[in-house]
Amino acid sequence: MAQIGIRGVRKSYGKTQVVHGVDVDIVDGEFVVILGPSGCGKSTLLRMIAGLEEITAGEISIDGEVVNELEPRERGCAMVFQNYALYPHMTVAQNIGYSLKVAGVPRATRDQRVLETARTIGLVDFLDRKPGQLSGGQRQRVAMGRAMIREPRVFLFDEPLSNLDAKLRVQMRLEIRRLHQRLRATSVFVTHDQVEAMTLADRLIVMNEGHIDQIGTPSEVYGLPASRYVGGFIGSPPMNFLDVTVGGDGGHVVVGDGQHLSIDPAIGAGLVGQTVEVGIRPEHVTVGHRAGGSTLTAAFDFMEDLGAGRLFHGRLGGADFIVHSPEHRPPAFGEEIPLHIPRDAVHLFDPQTGKRVAAQPVVQAAAA
Amino acid sequence: MIERTPILNVATHVIMFSGLLLLLVPVWFAFVASTHTMQAVNAIPPEFLPGDQFFTNIEAAWTRADFATKFVNSMIVAVGVVVGKVAIAAITAFSIVFFNYRLRQLAFWMVFITLMLPLEVRIVPTFAVAANALSPFQVLMNLFGITALVEAVSGVRVELNWNLLNSYTGLILPLVATATGTFLYRQFFLTIPDELVEAAKMDGAGPIRFLRDTLIPLSKTNMAALATIMFVFAWNQYLWPLLVITDTANFGVVVVELGRLIPDMTTTGGGIPEWHTAMAATLIVMVPPLLVVVLMQRWFVRGLINTDK
Structure with a gap:
């Protein structure tokens, strides 16, 4: 020992x-x-x-x-x-x-x-x-x-x-x-x-x-x-990444095709107008409308059936986007489906350094 | 793969058996010659079937050539060369493969180059060294003035002398110093995975321990191959023993002695050549290398079937 x-x-x-x-x-x-x-x-x-x-x-x-x-x-x-x-x-x-x-x-x-x-x-x-x-x-x-x-x-x-x-x-x-x-x-x-x-x-x-x-x-x-x-390496399928601009009051970001995605204003406030990268895990996205968070639509092409769940492959704001969902119905090619993305499922990263953007710095669990 | 090529099959077998015949016929004639009397051997047409004089001839050859002593000598030389060769090859290859030091590649190539310089090529300088194994040091000492210095101080003139002529050492050492074995061992050691070396390190085994406990047991089949080749090589040496041994009564080896039995103008003096004794002696001399090859071959096969890897 x-x-x-x-x-x-x-x-x-x-x-x-x-x-x-x-x-x-x-x-x-x-x-x-x-x-x-x-x-x-x-x-x-x-x-x-x-x-x-x-x-x-x-x-x-x-x-x-x-x-x-x-x-x-x-x-x-x-x-x-x-x-x-x-x-x-x-x-x-x-x-x-x-x-x-x-x-x-x-x-x-x-x-x-x-x-x-x-x-x-x-x-x-x-x-x-x-x-x-x-x-x-x-x-x-x-x-x-x-x-x-x-x-x-x-x-x-x-x-x-x-x-x-x-x-x-x-x-x-x-x-x-x-x-x-x-x-x-x-x-x-x-x-x-x-x-x-x-x-x-x-x-x-x-x-x-x-x-x-x-x-x-x-x-x-x-x-x-x-x-x-780390976001991309841990998790399967990997995190979805979108290049976005922080909008208006810092409470949302604007995706490539103009849709709004709400984020934590405490983080966004200092970044208004800047370009950041958001990461969203496929398993944190649900299909359909829900209260809270934001609802965006993405165009889907096909579905992979994993048995325990299904992977929907599509595009959102010009980037590839994967959703892991229990939904059964396969999408028609190019079908637009509404997606619900909770606010705490959205991770922000600095596009230059790749580091996480946070209100407070992430506590590194290194025992000093 | 299914192949139906009856003509090709027949052809290959014909080639194979004619090759076999080509190899065996001379041996057969040697055997036949060793079983007849002198008159029968020299008769024309020659005999094709063995006679009844085999043991008489063998006995005559054995005593005439003094094989009792010569066999012991040959055995000492062959075994000495095998042991020396295997030991030196294993250690040099061990050093070259598993240790990292400056000029390692140079050392390997220097050893490797000796392959291009067999004993026959460097026989004169080798003989000079054998006559006085310390002469290179003497030359160096003279060159750097050490001899003169010592003579000036003490009044004694240093004359280094270590004569290897007419000794087992002189017979064995020059045959040991070549690169064949080193190369064989190097190739084998290169196949040992790095992780095995590291596992031994983690287990606390130092280099010597690793050599003894892991490398040597793993290289058994290699050793058998090298030993076989070197035994036959050393046993069949003719030129070097002929040069270095003048005291043939005590240090002569069988192959040189066999050479003396082969009839030519000097031995027969124009008389009838005694092929029957010469051939009997040949058969005797052939036995040890043949035995070594046959026995070692079982080792090869065992090593090939029961691979440890």
Whole structure:
């Protein structure tokens, strides 16, 4: 169990900087998920915590001790890799017990602990098999057992589920969550899959091009995205974005085709006449007229049936617009349908910086 | 894929069997020759079927060439070359692939270039070095005036001398120092995924531990392949032992000794060539490499079927 402090951490390969100054504190026993598209520097950050990459600038500490110059084995971290990285020539038992063997733990103790770990991950019957004879999910469990047996201060997961098929992924996700509930070890999990991130995380770190865009609980990140990027990345289907101008008194914005969309006047007041970008989640829009908020019409072309709901694809104010609705009737091609958009479903973003425009700055949930 | 090409099938088989015949006929004649008396072997037309003198000839060849000693020598040289080669190849490739240091690529290419300089090409300088393995250092010391300095101070003239002629070391070392194995190992090590290296690091295994616990067990089939090739290579060496060993009674190897049995003007002195003993000796000399290949082949197959990956 440990807390991790990351201060001003940067990483460059030659002249290319891939991580541009990251500050975050991870609390003892917390499950933190770093989410971002490939190439955003999330794996690099994780590998810097593990000690597999040198830290170009800044400082990483575990339990208050700066670990920048420590070898991976001295940091007390265990890591689960994307393609498991099991030793192909060793049996499951040898794989799990290898770190203890290296550490010089006597045979009897080692066997005892391997057995305990195997019981936890449900692989007691497979201890004599080689990794080549196991299924993907079983290999993944061996990789987790190998990390667990060391009783590490920190668990690091580098996209461990991305090589599994969809069903197994859900199952392993739950197992990881259950494991964390029991062991309560500080965990850092890297993924590009938002569902995985939302379901596992106590706190989410959303990364974009080497920067942290937002840190917060899954509902904070979903409910109050700190930037246009976060809004578009979290949620499926993604947020709709419209370029608009703030109108009259700041209580509404004017969409491309002249329709009015009401917004919080407290935010709009200072922006009258300016161009902003609004983001509206497809699932917050309802079809038909309602009281409160605003009603706009959009032209729809077709519908996708997801079973649990339907996605209506159309255009609003010159931009593509998607509505997630339980409505059954497919639209005629180009049919104009009235949409109700509540005021608090409208997120405003600065078109230049992409940052959220708010009456008060969004409280970043970073524990200082 | 379904293929119905009976004519092509017949043709390929004809080619295959004629190739086989081409390879086996000389061996067959060697065997036949080793089973007849001197008169029968030299008779015209030649015999095509084996006679009854096989064991007599084998015994004659064995004693005449003093194979009892020579076999031990050859075995020491071949095993020495195999062990040295595998060890050096594994370590150099380990260094080149898994460590990041300046001039690493240069080091690799320097090693690689030795492939273009087999022993036969550099035989004269190699012999000079074998005659005194420390002579390069002597030259350097002379060049930088260290010899003169030491002589001026202590009055002793430094003469470094380490003679490798007529020794197992002299037979083995020059054959070990080539790049074949390094290259083979490098190619194999490059296929080891980075994550495996990192997993070992996370598990606390240092480089030597990683080499011992992971790389060497994983490269077993590689090692078997390299060992087989190098054993046959070292066993069949002729030119180098011929040069470096003058004390043939104690340090001679079988292949050189076999060469002495092959009849020519110097051995027969114009008499009747003794092909029957020469061929019997040939058969004896062929056995160890043949055995190694046959035994190791099972390893290859096992390695291929039960792939660890």
